Amino acid sequence: MTDTTNQTQANGEKRKPTHRVTFQQKTKNGYGPTVDLGGGWQNSKGGINFAFAGGYITIWPADRDQEAG
Numbered sequence: 001m002t003d004t005t006n007q008t009q010a011n012g013e014k015r016k017p018t019h020r021v022t023f024q025q026k027t028k029n030g031y032g033p034t035v036d037l038g039g040g041w042q043n044s045k046g047g048i049n050f051a052f053a054g055g056y057i058t059i060w061p062a063d064r065d066q067e068a069g
Contacts, residue, residue: 018042021050
């Protein structure tokens with residue numbers, strides 16, 4: 001799994017995540033325990049990136065134009 005505790009910037013400095021990424025599985029009795037998946041970072045275009053399955057997922061604001069992402 002990718003280390004999402006810190007992210008290396010272009011200048012080699014480490015930075016802390018701006019968001020926490022968690023998951024809770026829905027069960028027949030409510031929700032299971034919260035699992036911390038790591039950290040996410042807000043990118044320069046306003047999306048939030050986080051590591052997942054060997055790549056990245058980006059979450060965009062709902063009012064953002066799809067073509068701009």
